[in-house]
Amino acid sequence: MPVSSPSTPAGAGPADAAAAADAVRLERAVREYLGHLQVERGLSANTLAAYRRDLARYVRFLAGAGVREVDAVREEHVSAFVAALRDGGDGASALTASSAARTASAVRGWHRFLLAEGRAGDDPSAEVRPPAPPRRLPKALAVDEVAGLLQVAGLGEGPAALRDRALLELLYGCGARISEAVGLDLDDVSPAALGEDGVVRLRGKGSKERIVPMGSFARAALEAYLVRARPQLTASGRGSPAVFLNTRGARLSRQSAWATLQAAAGRAGIVRAVSPHTLRHSFATHLLQGGADVRVVQELLGHASVATTQVYTLVTADSLREVHSVTHPRARFPAAASGVTTPSRAD
Structure with a gap:
């Protein structure tokens, strides 16, 4: 997986040629x-492609600064690059805080690797902090909104209707990513999956596998699809092992699954944006609202760190505050009150 090598344009001066040669040396690392x-x-x-792009930009920056070897990189070089990510000072497009943080993370990972492999004497990125991206809380659907969405997902005639209901029930019932759901093969559904203790094997980021239980609604929808609909879809294809098939009998694509959700959201009258990840967010939020331990939710979602999962606890806390402020009789001062009232004996 080579990083694109910089070319030296015809007529370029010695400085340009030297910078290109520096970049080639850095690219090997x-x-x-x-x-x-x-x-x-x-x-x-996809993740490797993102790392490749980020590090290619960093290599060009270092070469332009006259850095010829990895051991010549200093903390000020890394700091200047991180600043250039935000203002486009390196001649490339300026990035948002979240994109700049991702690129800075790739740079820090590279330097840690070089240090661990003995290719560098120190890590010049260790003290450089990436720009803090704005914290975006995931937007979950309300429980009744999810129920309405799933109810209309299977409306219609033919095998596609049963497939769509099973797909969306699985996304919400297991907290699966869309890539995990469409990537399911029949072998990933345990023989007992349609029974009381049914589970599904999901392959997440980095090819990591996890076993997630299916709720009764997801099991029932999946059983109806596998028994009554999938055989019809299989007849149009070449015997794909995929659980979810399109009308040609091939594996359902992420794009088609996305379109399925959008159509169901429209029929359910949900006007705000809904994506497959919205169902995953809703899965986690509703579990925590129901009293689930955050580490259990972490395992179910397949998060490597519990810190990633803890963002959902903020959503739950916000919901609790909102409910408290609306429903508790002493949560807010009366509109006509000019000061704090004295509690009565009944209080």
């Missing part, structure tokens, strides 16, 4: 790191 990420950590192709 980047290729080693990308190979490590692919083989040792099993990152997805």
